[in-house]
Amino acid sequence: MSNPGSCTLQIHRASSENFAATANFGGTQLEQRLGRARPDKMPPFPPQQGWARGTFLPLHNPLAGGELGPQGEMELTWQEILSISELQGLEMPAESCYDPALCSHAQPMVPPPSYGPCTEMGDCSISYSHPAPAYERPFPETLPGPCTVYSYTGMLISSSLEPPGPAILGECKGAPGMVLERDLASCYGPQGPCKPQEDLESDSGLSLNYSDAESLEAEGLERAEYAPLYPMDHAPPYPMLPPVPELPCANPPLEHSLEKGRSPRGELVGSRDERRALAMNIPFPVEKIINLPVDDFNELVTRFPLSEPQLALIRDIRRRGKNKVAAQNCRKRKLETLVHLERELEELSCERQRLLQDRGEFNRTLALTKQKLGALYHQVFCMLRDEAGNTYSPEEYVLQLAADGGVFLVPRNNQPDNPSD
DNA sequence: GTCTGATGTCATCGG
DNA sequence: GTCCGATGACATCAG
Numbered sequence: 465m466s467n468p469g470s471c472t473l474q475i476h477r478a479s480s481e482n483f484a485a486t487a488n489f490g491g492t493q494l495e496q497r498l499g500r501a502r503p504d505k506m507p508p509f510p511p512q513q514g515w516a517r518g519t520f521l522p523l524h525n526p527l528a529g530g531e532l533g534p535q536g537e538m539e540l541t542w543q544e545i546l547s548i549s550e551l552q553g554l555e556m557p558a559e560s561c562y563d564p565a566l567c568s569h570a571q572p573m574v575p576p577p578s579y580g581p582c583t584e585m586g587d588c589s590i591s592y593s594h595p596a597p598a599y600e601r602p603f604p605e606t607l608p609g610p611c612t613v614y615s616y617t618g619m620l621i622s623s624s625l626e627p628p629g630p631a632i633l634g635e636c637k638g639a640p641g642m643v644l645e646r647d648l649a650s651c652y653g654p655q656g657p658c659k660p661q662e663d664l665e666s667d668s669g670l671s672l673n674y675s676d677a678e679s680l681e682a683e684g685l686e687r688a689e690y691a692p693l694y695p696m697d698h699a700p701p702y703p704m705l706p707p708v709p710e711l712p713c714a715n716p717p718l719e720h721s722l723e724k725g726r727s728p729r730g731e732l733v734g735s736r737d738e739r740r741a742l743a744m745n746i747p748f749p750v751e752k753i754i755n756l757p758v759d760d761f762n763e764l765v766t767r768f769p770l771s772e773p774q775l776a777l778i779r780d781i782r783r784r785g786k787n788k789v790a791a792q793n794c795r796k797r798k799l800e801t802l803v804h805l806e807r808e809l810e811e812l813s814c815e816r817q818r819l820l821q822d823r824g825e826f827n828r829t830l831a832l833t834k835q836k837l838g839a840l841y842h843q844v845f846c847m848l849r850d851e852a853g854n855t856y857s858p859e860e861y862v863l864q865l866a867a868d869g870g871v872f873l874v875p876r877n878n879q880p881d882n883p884s885d
Numbered sequence: 886g887t888c889t890g891a892t893g894t895c896a897t898c899g900g
Numbered sequence: 901g902t903c904c905g906a907t908g909a910c911a912t913c914a915g
Contacts, residue, residue: 794907
């Protein structure tokens with residue numbers, strides 16, 4: 465007889481192991497994923513945008529002793545502005561903001577040759593401290609309220625997440641960061657930022673790919689001509705935290721923080737949604753937006769006076785985050801189902817082989833038993849004699865086994881229908 | 886350049 | 901009708 469235990473089950477583990485290594489679940493992995501910056505994985509810009517492509521220029525932090533060149537500042541500014549500009553569902557004009565003339569609500573612009581530090585930055589606790597860049601860049605003449613407003617967002621981001629603001633800014637809370645945040649804020653009017661026409665992806669009005677800041681980082685696009693196009697005259701509608709004091713920055717140059725989406729300490733910069741939330745001044749972390757239960761989430765949302773664009777972004781972030789986890793779980797289940805079915809197939813195949821072997825064994829045993837029974841039958845039949853000592857004819861008589869074990873010789877024409885009776 | 890796996894996202898469906 | 905999870909389909913990217 466075959467041994468079922470000898471059947472080797474060949475379980476296809478490759479896919480499941482691979483999955484286990486790649487499909488992460490739970491908050492930690494989700495955070496890792498959310499925090500993963502993939503600047504080199506973003507799709508290229510649509511050619512119609514006509515953005516000049518340049519090389520990725522090193523960025524330097526002036527407070528760290530380096531020099532934040534114009535390109536470096538542009539990188540910073542663009543990184544955030546594009547994460548803003550990709551937001552959809554914002555009540556913004558459909559025209560592309562790449563044409564300054566289309567941003568009619570923008571504050572008067574300083575002519576390009578006058579590009580330099582914002583003149584109103586002097587009112588801010590954090591000032592634009594490095595020298596004016598040598599290149600030209602239009603900048604709004606008038607600025608909104610205190611720039612401390614724009615320092616708040618980074619403070620609000622959960623401590624459990626990467627602090628996007630400082631990370632993006634090379635963890636320097638000094639002038640470059642403030643300039644960036646002011647630039648970001650300047651991108652919003654009451655209807656939100658001007659938005660490229662190409663950004664029409666999310667069903668709730670969020671752009672997903674083209675203008676992602678990570679792709680900009682990766683491709684080193686020149687951004688200065690777009691960054692200052694948004695007006696800078698509206699503060700977020702919710703209370704702001706005190707301004708972030710200007711601190712000397714002893715961190716590595718920003719080029720390190722932007723390269724490969726990592727901070728100078730090698731930490732992952734916030735995810736795209738985190739940067740969106742940062743740019744939109746969402747006063748709570750993406751982690752909470754995604755992971756909070758419905759009731760807690762609703763309570764959290766109602767706790768802050770959020771604008772419609774902010775609510776749309778929050779709902780989109782939550783939906784995408786939930787769906788991301790759901791997709792991961794779905795794929796995990798699919799792989800587990802596949803592995804289970806493969807294992808079941810192997811087991812059933814082995815069972816079939818075992819049953820076939822059993823059947824062969826049984827057939828051989830049956831044939832042997834029949835052969836032995838026939839021989840025994842013939843032997844017994846031949847030993848029987850009638851009163852005259854003659855043998856019985858096999859054509860006329862048969863031997864039958866009674867229920868009590870007795871053997872009877874009966875004529876064939878007297879055989880009962882059921883021999884066992 | 887092509888192929889493949891991983892991943893994110895969207896659309897859709899069903900509970 | 902709305903919400904939300906599940907899942908197929910698609911796009912993108914990396915190796």
